Ligand code: DPP
């Protein structure tokens with residue numbers, strides 16, 4: 001397969017002014033008529049019109065009214081080229097596609113009998129011939145024709161301008177999008193659906209129509225998505241002065257979807273997982289996901305749609321920025337400082353769980369990649385979550401107001417354009433009179449920087465020095481890195497745990513000295529001096545996780561315990577607990593591997609007890625503080641990964657804590673009940689989280705009473721959060737949970753998203769081996785064709801069940817190879833995601849590596865692999 005390079009970008013030879021699309025929708029044979037007006041791009045020397053096209057059949061082609069003979073154009077399986085075309089062109093293209101056969105869910109496809117589209121990144125070319133690249137922006141008019149009884153609802157982007165009957169039982173609807181857009185934002189829906197709708201008044205007084213479209217039985221699950229949409233609209237007005245630019249905004253839920261959701265102009269299409277919720281079927285985590293994703297897609301309307309990407313290498317321009325915006329939205333919706341910190345801690349956990357490993361593995365790439373084989377493989381945690389961290393750092397460096405000024409300038413300069421990451425950086429720099437040249441390295445250099453701190457206290461001078469050094473490990477194609485511009489927020493705690501006022505040597509001293517300062521590390525090594533420090537303090541480094549780096553500092557246990565008890569920065573308070581746990585988990589892991597006796601010190605247990613029982617702390621924070629680093633995160637800390645040893649160590653620690661803190665856990669379990677009507681608000685959700693974590697700890701080595709407690713919760717739960725938590729705890733405890741599993745299944749058989757949970761919980765339980773997963777695949781409810789279902793069982797097994805996936809005989813890897821190959825025939829994008837589960841294979845103990853290599857080679861040897869899977873597998877093996 002061909003590698004595409006960022007450096008090879010050229011401007012399009014022709015620009016499109018208008019697109020008129022006509023669809024005669026039929027599952028087996030849809031006719032697409034496409035009338036494009038285009039003109040030569042003065043910035044290009046090209047004279048050929050190059051259109052993309054894939055898996056579609058050309059019926060006829062007219063240029064400026066004249067039918068073209070086959071000799072007048074070149075057709076390949078992926079393109080249509082018209083050489084030496086005139087300067088002004090009207091193309092009329094008729095083509096055919098077969099939506100019902102489209103299992104890749106890219107382009108126009110059928111899901112549960114309804115038509116949907118997904119065009120990002122390169123799906124539009126599977127619908128019609130077109131210059132399918134984001135720097136070609138045009139105005140679209142869309143005519144949809146379909147059988148009225150089967151497809152009563154016909155939707156596309158923008159405004160409905162006409163609808164009516166066609167005779168023969170068919171009807172039509174004509175839509176017009178007043179805004180220029182790239183083809184990846186095109187969408188249509190033809191379906192039997194119903195909607196919840198509402199007229200909503202913008203702050204400007206303009207009224208807009210909001211709709212959430214779902215299948216008939218799901219109308220009782222749309223309230224939260226609608227509420228989240230209204231909150232998003234309000235938030236973007238208030239925080240960024242950005243108004244909804246359309247008269248109508250639609251969200252449509254679909255059960256078969258590769259991603260979370262898609263920001264098509266005015267017609268967002270969503271995975272049902274991020275729309276449907278009521279207390280019976282959705283957990284607190286689901287509710288939070290809906291709020292975040294509804295926000296995310298809505299915020300794309302400005303960051304992505306009004307200002308879009310010049311090319312797909314710039315993907316983070318819209319995704320990093322929009323993730324940052326949805327993170328800030330979710331934090332503001334909670335509104336409290338600890339609430340914000342809790343969301344921040346979640347973000348740090350995601351980075352460590354998924355992005356740091358990616359940055360250190362065979363698929364490592366910069367936030368703005370330099371090359372790809374298949375762009376769909378680059379919708380990654382690096383582009384999204386690390387990209388969001390990069391955007392967050394502007395705000396950390398420039399302040400909230402400075403960041404807002406940069407955003408304003410960005411829109412002033414680029415509204416209606418397709419631009420680059422550099423343009424965003426330039427707007428931030430220019431709006432604030434700052435030189436952000438070095439900051440560019442966050443976009444161009446892959447890998448997670450390591451910042452090493454050392455400190456020195458000078459009693460006589462009452463001076464405290466912090467020396468920061470940085471280095472970044474080599475990544476593929478980038479052996480040597482240059483220093484990054486890293487904001488490192490620090491505070492200093494005195495012996496009582498109070499924040500010291502900070503006065504930096506050489507910097508102007510404000511009247512009221514701050515207690516947190518942002519040090520800007522730009523060199524390989526720099527020393528910062530704090531004056532007027534009366535006694536040796538405890539440093540709180542990288543407060544708020546101010547940069548996506550690994551922070552190394554030789555903390556003593558005493559210092560960590562001090563921070564864990566007192567740090568005013570909740571992120572670092574949490575972090576101190578994670579460090580205390582990690583040190584011990586690493587020792588325990590070695591001990592398990594060596595067959596030594598395992599022990600956990602009382603100091604550590606006491607520190608956990610203190611946090612668990614400290615009622616001045618938010619339950620949501622306490623829950624996070626008591627979750628141990630995951631097995632994946634532990635694995636990233638060791639030189640050679642022995643998954644069984646890591647699992648054994650972590651389980652030992654959980655069991656020991658569960659036993660030692662039994663009384664306190666039970667007390668918290670009872671103290672954090674949430675009686676009354678269910679509400680997904682952060683305070684209630686935090687209580688449930690702490691309560692259910694307590695239950696999970698109790699069930700690591702359960703007494704009969706604990707099992708009874710879990711069964712009682714399972715049976716009497718009035719919401720899915722509590723029901724699922726109890727069931728999961730029961731399954732993980734190793735006790736016989738078959739009766740509960742059966743009753744859960746029977747109760748929720750009709751709720752696809754709940755059945756996903758049923759599969760997912762079993763897949764992740766350490767008692768579920770490969771044979772059991774194969775058994776679950778035989779279940780009538782299992783199918784590889786539905787991405788959510790495939791993910792619930794296969795991905796959870798591969799990514800969330802290390803002791804079984806890494807079974808010594810390699811059976812987990814054989815199974816993985818089989819499923820990657822099977823999925824690739826159905827849906828390459830989903831297959832390639834599963835293929836990523838083997839990214840870190842070279843870090844495992846040699847005996848496992850042999851099996852892993854074998855499994856990778858088995859996939860690689862497959863005759864017909866998609867580019868998606870091929871890229872992932874060949875990078876893993878290279
Ligand atoms: N652009 C979508 C999103 O991130 C994914 N295709 O919202």
Ligand code: ZN
Nearest residue numbers: 296300319322
């Ligand atoms: Zn996005």
